[in-house]
Amino acid sequence: MSDTTELLDRAAAWAAAGEDVAIATVVQTWGSSPRPPGSRLILTRSGRMEGSVSGGCxxxxVAxxxxxxxxxxxxxxxxxGVSDEQAWAVGLACGGRVKVFVERLS
Amino acid sequence: MKTETLSRLRAAIAAKRPVVLATRLADGEQRLWPEDALPAPLHAAAEEAAISDKARTVEADGEAWFLHPHCPPLRLLVVGAVHIAQALAPMAQAAGFAVTVIDPRRAFATADRFPGVALRDDWPDEAMADLKPDSRTAVVTLTHDPKLDDPALDAALRSEAFYIGALGSTRTHAKRVARLKEAGHPDDAIARIHAPVGLDIGAVTAPEIAVSILAELVAVRRGATP
Known part of the structure; x- marks a missing residue:
C-alpha cells in the first residue's frame, strides 16, 4: 500500500513540476508473472522511471x-507472453503472460 | 488518467477511504468508485474487489474494465498490552496490518514495550467506540480479565469486524459465552469469536502463540479453511 501511495505521490509531483507523465499498470496476468495486477510503473518523457510492471524484462x-x-x-x-517453451524449461522468472495498460496523465 | 482523478485517488487513500479505480481498457475512460457511479454489473464487481483487495479485469456489456482497489491497510485492534501482544504487534505489522494496542493499565501500554505501535490507554469500550471496527478490522482480546476483554468483545460483536479472537481456555470461554449471552448477544453472533484464539499448532511461548493468532487471521482474511 505504501508503495502505491509513494508512486502516486511521485507521479503527482512530477506532473506538478511540469513533466509529461505516463502510467503503466499490470491489468491481467496468466501463469507465473513477477508482478500482480495493479502493479504500476510511472515514466516521464525526460526519462525518469519509478515502480515496476515486471522483473525488468x-x-x-513499455517505455x-x-x-x-x-x-x-x-x-x-x-x-x-513467453512463447518459447525453453524459457520455461530454464526457469526464467518471466514465464507466463501479462497485459499492461499504458496511459498518460493529462 | 486525468490529474483530477489522480488527486481524488490520493485524497481517498490519505483519508483511508476504500475506493476502486475502474478503467475501460478500450479508451482509458475512468471512474473512481464509489464516488462515481458504475453500471450495475461493474458496481457489484467493484464491491467485491474492495473486499478482496484484488485488482482484476472484468467484462461488462462486452467491454473490458480494469478494477483496481485502493484499500486502507487492514487494522488489528489488540486488547491487552501483554507479553503475547508484544510479540503479535510487530509480526502483524510485518504482515501489513495497522496495529493498535489498547490497555488502560499504563504500566503495560508503554512505548518502551511497544516501539512503533499505536497505543491507547483508555478503557476498551471507549477505545472501541472511537476506533469503530469495520469489515477490514480484526479484534483480538488478550487480557484474561473480563473487565477489559468483555467490553471489547461486546463492541466487536456489534461491528462487522472480519475476525474476533479471544485468548483463554475452552473453560474460560464457556464462562465468557454465558456472560455475553446475558448481555444479549445471540448464539450465532457469539460463534463469530475464535476461541481459544489462534490455530492449533501446539504453541507454547508468546511468539509461538502470536504466530498461531496471525496465521488464523491470515487464513480468515484469505478465505482459507485451515
Missing part, C-alpha cells in the same frame, strides 16, 4: 509505448 517495451502515448497516441493495452 518488459520495461523497455516505448509510453513515449507514443505521451506523443498523443490513445491509451493502449500491451500484451507480453
Amino acid at each position: 518488459i520495461e523497455g517495451a 516505448d509505448a509510453a513515449r507514443e502515448v505521451l506523443d498523443g497516441a490513445p491509451p493502449k493495452t500491451l500484451e507480453f
Whole structure:
C-alpha cells in the first residue's frame, strides 16, 4: 500500500513540476508473472522511471509505448507472453503472460 | 488518467477511504468508485474487489474494465498490552496490518514495550467506540480479565469486524459465552469469536502463540479453511 501511495505521490509531483507523465499498470496476468495486477510503473518523457510492471524484462517495451502515448497516441493495452517453451524449461522468472495498460496523465 | 482523478485517488487513500479505480481498457475512460457511479454489473464487481483487495479485469456489456482497489491497510485492534501482544504487534505489522494496542493499565501500554505501535490507554469500550471496527478490522482480546476483554468483545460483536479472537481456555470461554449471552448477544453472533484464539499448532511461548493468532487471521482474511 505504501508503495502505491509513494508512486502516486511521485507521479503527482512530477506532473506538478511540469513533466509529461505516463502510467503503466499490470491489468491481467496468466501463469507465473513477477508482478500482480495493479502493479504500476510511472515514466516521464525526460526519462525518469519509478515502480515496476515486471522483473525488468518488459520495461523497455513499455517505455516505448509510453513515449507514443505521451506523443498523443490513445491509451493502449500491451500484451507480453513467453512463447518459447525453453524459457520455461530454464526457469526464467518471466514465464507466463501479462497485459499492461499504458496511459498518460493529462 | 486525468490529474483530477489522480488527486481524488490520493485524497481517498490519505483519508483511508476504500475506493476502486475502474478503467475501460478500450479508451482509458475512468471512474473512481464509489464516488462515481458504475453500471450495475461493474458496481457489484467493484464491491467485491474492495473486499478482496484484488485488482482484476472484468467484462461488462462486452467491454473490458480494469478494477483496481485502493484499500486502507487492514487494522488489528489488540486488547491487552501483554507479553503475547508484544510479540503479535510487530509480526502483524510485518504482515501489513495497522496495529493498535489498547490497555488502560499504563504500566503495560508503554512505548518502551511497544516501539512503533499505536497505543491507547483508555478503557476498551471507549477505545472501541472511537476506533469503530469495520469489515477490514480484526479484534483480538488478550487480557484474561473480563473487565477489559468483555467490553471489547461486546463492541466487536456489534461491528462487522472480519475476525474476533479471544485468548483463554475452552473453560474460560464457556464462562465468557454465558456472560455475553446475558448481555444479549445471540448464539450465532457469539460463534463469530475464535476461541481459544489462534490455530492449533501446539504453541507454547508468546511468539509461538502470536504466530498461531496471525496465521488464523491470515487464513480468515484469505478465505482459507485451515
